Amino acid sequence: xxxxxxxxxxxxxxxxxxxxxxxxxxxxxxxxxxxxxxxxxxxxxxxxxxxxxxxxxxxxxxxxxxxxxxxxxxxxxxxxxxxxxxxxxxxxxxxxxxxxxxxxxxxxxxxxxxxxxxxxxxxxxxxxxxxxxxxxxxxxxxxxxxxxxxxxxxxxxxxxxxxxxxxxxxxxxxxxxxxxxxxxxxxxxxxxxxxxxxxxxxxxxxxxxxxxxxxxxxxxxxxxxxxxxxxxxxxxxxxxxxxxxxxxxxxxxxxxxxxxxxxxxxxxxxxxxxxxxxxxxxxxxxxxxx
Numbered sequence: 002x003x004x005x006x007x008x009x010x011x012x013x014x015x016x017x018x019x020x021x022x023x024x025x026x027x028x029x030x031x032x033x034x035x036x037x038x039x040x041x042x043x044x045x046x047x048x049x050x051x052x053x054x055x056x057x058x059x060x061x062x063x064x065x066x067x068x069x070x071x072x073x074x075x076x077x078x079x080x081x082x083x084x085x086x087x088x089x090x091x092x093x094x095x096x097x098x099x100x101x102x103x104x105x106x107x108x109x110x111x112x113x114x115x116x117x118x119x120x121x122x123x124x125x126x127x128x129x130x131x132x133x134x135x136x137x138x139x140x141x142x143x144x145x146x147x148x149x150x151x152x153x154x155x156x157x158x159x160x161x162x163x164x165x166x167x168x169x170x171x172x173x174x175x176x177x178x179x180x181x182x183x184x185x186x187x188x189x190x191x192x193x194x195x196x197x198x199x200x201x202x203x204x205x206x207x208x209x210x211x212x213x214x215x216x217x218x219x220x221x222x223x224x225x226x227x228x229x230x231x232x233x234x235x236x237x238x239x240x241x242x243x244x245x246x247x248x249x250x251x252x253x254x255x256x257x258x259x260x261x262x263x264x265x266x267x268x269x270x271x272x273x274x275x276x277x278x279x280x281x282x283x284x285x286x287x288x289x290x291x
Contacts, residue, residue, distance in 0.1 A: 051192050051283045052213040060204040064191075066218040067243030067282030076275045077115050077242035081110075081216065081262070082118045083250040084193065085133075086161070087125035089150040095128050102129045103252040106259040107136060113266050116141055118279040120193040120215075123149030123176035130183040137185030139206075141161060142279045145191035145215065149175040154206075160196035169206040191215045191279055197247075215279055217247040223255045232261035237268055243282060 053062030067078060095101060102125075110117055119136055121144055126133040137144045137182045148154075153161035164172060173192060180188045192204065192212040199214065207214070219239035223232045230232045236246055248262070249255035266276070277285075 002045065005182075015088045016018075031095070038195050050189055050210070050280045052288045053283070055208065056204065058205075059208050060201065061192075061207045061210070061212060061214050063199075063204070063214045064245075064279075065215055065216045065283050065285060066241075066245050069242045071242070071285060076273050078277045078282065078285070079240050079269060079274050080118060080214070080279050081115060081248060082120060082193075082279060083248050083258075085119055085121040085125045085129075085250040086147065086151055086254070087122050087128055087251070088152065089124050090162075091234075092125070092128070100252040101125060101254075102132055103250045103251055103255070103259065104132060104251075106250055106262065107132070107142075109259050109262055111139070111141060114141070114277045115262075115266055116143075116278045116281075117286075118143050118145055118189070118191070119275075120145045120147035120191075121129050121176075121180070122147045122151045122195075123179035124151065126179045126183050126185065127164070127178075132182070134184040135233055137183075137188065143189050143280060144180065145189045145193065145279065146173060146176050146180075146212065147193045148195050149171050149179065152196050153198055154197050155198040155200050156205040158196040161196050161198075165256050166202055166206055168202060170210055173207060173210055173212070189280060198228045213283070215245065217228070217245040219244050219246040220260075222247045223248050223258045223261060225254060226257050226261075229257040229260040229264065232257060233264045233268075236261070236265050240269065240274070242274075243285075245279065245282065 053064055057061045067080070071078070083106070091101065119142055121133060136142050150164065151161065152164040152172070154164055154169055156163050177188060190212045192207065193215050197216060204214070219236060221232050222235045226232050240246065248258055
């Protein structure tokens with residue numbers, strides 16, 4: 002879960018009044034050259050979506066945004082992404098009635114015909130398998146990996162429990178197994194670090210999985226927000242052509258996201274933006290890279 006902040010274009014690793022820059026918890030950035038990387042069959046869908054080429058020393062590559070320009074005749078694009086967060090320890094809270102899903106948000110995206118990428122934790126899929134399967138089989142959406150446990154891949158990441166390095170790849174792969182068991186079709190070979198926190202060790206430990214790590218360049222601030230207008234303002238002020246916007250699909254922790262999306266979408270469309278999935282942005286980067 003990303004804590005609400007104002008006017009942030011990159012992630013930090015603090016719990017104070019504001020988040021520090023992404024480089025505080027981020028590792029070396031990957032080359033922008035893209036290829037269809039070879040990966041485990043359990044990770045890559047049958048259509049082999051585009052992925053980034055490995056980073057320096059073969060590290061897992063990191064994608065933050067798509068091309069800023071697609072030519073004068075092409076409309077600018079933006080990808081809305083939604084983290085379906087649930088940690089391995091929150092089952093008791095769900096059993097007591099806390100809702101970590103947001104079906105109203107998914108219904109709004111369908112009504113507005115907005116493509117989106119949903120980063121699900123395996124624990125979330127276990128709790129809401131019917132919703133996960135419905136989202137995963139809807140061509141409007143694509144499902145990507147947000148870990149199984151939502152434990153952090155670095156220390157000091159927004160108060161999340163820290164995962165042991167030797168368990169990182171197993172946690173990622175466990176999430177894909179849960180997706181398969183729930184009937185989620187063709188999950189994407191894209192991975193979002195819990196809390197957005199990563200370093201070179203985390204990138205190295207995931208390198209054999211063949212995934213591309215997907216970050217963002219626009220923080221919506223919807224996590225724990227109580228005023229939808231604040232979220233709307235953050236997104237509209239931050240979006241540029243090719244932007245990846247991070248939002249959340251968890252009702253209890255991001256209660257105003259649906260309301261914000263209903264206001265954000267028509268404004269961005271009026272500005273000429275076209276909504277796409279993360280895979281579309283990665284594919285566009287492939288096409289524009291020499």
